[in-house]
Amino acid sequence: MIIESSLQAEATIDREVVNAGDYYLKVVKKGQTVRILDLEGNQAADTLFYNANNVSERYSATDTIREQGNVYLTAGSVLMSNECKPMLKIVADTCGRHDTVGGACATESNTVRYALEKKCMHACRDSWLLAIAENEALGLSKKDITHNINFFMNVPVTSDGKLSFADGISGAGKYVELEALMDVVVLISNCPQLNNPCNAYNPTPIEILIWN
Amino acid sequence: MILYKDTLPSGKHWSMKMRRGTSLRLIDKTGNANVGMLFYNPENLLERYNAPDTLKCQHTFKLTKGHCLYSDMGRIFCAITDDSFGWHDTVCGNTNASMSEKKWGPRDYQNHRNSWKQNGNDAFLVEATKYGLNKQDLAANLNLFSKVEPNDDGALTYSVSQSKAGDFIDLRFEMDTIVLFHTCPHPLNDSAQYPEFEVEYQIFSSATVTDDDLCKNSCAENQRGYENNRLYHLGL
Numbered sequence: 035m036i037i038e039s040s041l042q043a044e045a046t047i048d049r050e051v052v053n054a055g056d057y058y059l060k061v062v063k064k065g066q067t068v069r070i071l072d073l074e075g076n077q078a079a080d081t082l083f084y085n086a087n088n089v090s091e092r093y094s095a096t097d098t099i100r101e102q103g104n105v106y107l108t109a110g111s112v113l114m115s116n117e118c119k120p121m122l123k124i125v126a127d128t129c130g131r132h133d134t135v136g137g138a139c140a141t142e143s144n145t146v147r148y149a150l151e152k153k154c155m156h157a158c159r160d161s162w163l164l165a166i167a168e169n170e171a172l173g174l175s176k177k178d179i180t181h182n183i184n185f186f187m188n189v190p191v192t193s194d195g196k197l198s199f200a201d202g203i204s205g206a207g208k209y210v211e212l213e214a215l216m217d218v219v220v221l222i223s224n225c226p227q228l229n230n231p232c233n234a235y236n237p238t239p240i241e242i243l244i245w246n
Numbered sequence: 247m248i249l250y251k252d253t254l255p256s257g258k259h260w261s262m263k264m265r266r267g268t269s270l271r272l273i274d275k276t277g278n279a280n281v282g283m284l285f286y287n288p289e290n291l292l293e294r295y296n297a298p299d300t301l302k303c304q305h306t307f308k309l310t311k312g313h314c315l316y317s318d319m320g321r322i323f324c325a326i327t328d329d330s331f332g333w334h335d336t337v338c339g340n341t342n343a344s345m346s347e348k349k350w351g352p353r354d355y356q357n358h359r360n361s362w363k364q365n366g367n368d369a370f371l372v373e374a375t376k377y378g379l380n381k382q383d384l385a386a387n388l389n390l391f392s393k394v395e396p397n398d399d400g401a402l403t404y405s406v407s408q409s410k411a412g413d414f415i416d417l418r419f420e421m422d423t424i425v426l427f428h429t430c431p432h433p434l435n436d437s438a439q440y441p442e443f444e445v446e447y448q449i450f451s452s453a454t455v456t457d458d459d460l461c462k463n464s465c466a467e468n469q470r471g472y473e474n475n476r477l478y479h480l481g482l
Contacts, residue, residue, distance in 0.1 A: 117342075
């Protein structure tokens with residue numbers, strides 16, 4: 035569902051461009067709104083959320099999918115935690131559909147999906163592991179690197195039970211905007227994947243904007 | 247030859263280590279069963295079943311015969327070598343205490359004794375804690391014998407055609423694996439009463455994995471997964 039935002043970029047309290055292959059880690063407070071902006075189009079933003087006051091509570095793809103009864107995320111979707119509590123709500127979306135089934139790329143899964151020789155290509159899970167290693171105070175470890183959201187990624191599920199990775203339906207300037215329903219840690223890997231169409235084979239920057 | 251077998255009624259949980267070279271057959275004895283399941287590597291508990299990696303590398307949303315169940319480290323815990331049902335869910339998670347109470351009333355040991363209405367989340371927590379794991383270690387789990395169908399818009403329906411008495415699935419383990427499992431109802435099961443069913447599980451020695459093995463050759467990705475397992479057993 036396409037819903038445009040009324041928030042003005044000039045009114046943000048924080049904005050940051052994240053290059054492809056880098057991570058973004060920031061706390062968004064309850065009531066604040068965060069926008070993920072696809073600057074050049076067709077870019078996957080692999081995202082995890084944690085309760086900033088107790089990181090053992092975190093985004094849960096299964097609780098979110100089951101509670102909304104749908105595998106895709108869009109405006110109106112409420113992102114649920116592993117305690118089945120609402121964490122954030124998607125309040126605007128100019129892309130229309132986001133994936134939370136397909137997970138994030140890893141060096142190990144790249145060996146299976148593409149070729150054993152791909153094992154040293156940069157991957158989302160490496161970005162997350164570096165993020166939690168460089169930010170030990172958060173108390174996150176590998177067990178917290180889990181089943182994520184792929185904003186702007188198109189992973190169609192068919193009624194006969196197939197899954198495909200299709201060309202992106204995002205484009206330059208498209209965005210998704212979320213209102214935090216609790217204080218959350220936002221951890222994004224701006225996907226470096228070069229082997230499939232999720233980034234149009236050309237990873238590009240995203241921008242993250244926050245409003246009070 | 248069956249090396250061991252046992253039966254669990256609904257609402258129970260257990261865990262065990264399956265050795266490489268053994269297979270696990272689960273049989274729905276009554277129909278409408280659900281078995282929640284998670285896998286961990288006993289050598290490194292941080293390696294665990296990864297539903298997204300499993301689905302995307304085999305381009306599938308459902309799980310059935312010919313599919314492999316992957317860890318987050320690119321390895322195959324086990325292969326689905328046979329399956330009479332045809333569609334097992336891995337995206338809907340578990341019942342939790344409040345959901346179960348809303349559907350079927352409170353979990354009440356004082357009155358229901360061992361027939362209390364256990365929920366899948368707490369069942370996994372009990373088994374996970376036996377291995378030093380906690381709720382942060384729980385991942386998207388399998389729901390064997392439960393079919394959840396998507397439509398073209400991605401909306402999910404708990405299928406009207408669930409498993410029948412006698413339906414079974416065989417899991418052939420390709421590395422040593424800690425298996426946590428429960429027989430709590432599927433979270434989208436809206437039956438009026440707490441579902442009653444029985445699941446038998448049998449352990450037997452696997453047949454040798456041949457070069458023309460169905461699971462190994464069902465896609466090029468699985469050939470590479472088996473190669474990753476070969477390297478793992480070399481110690482790499």
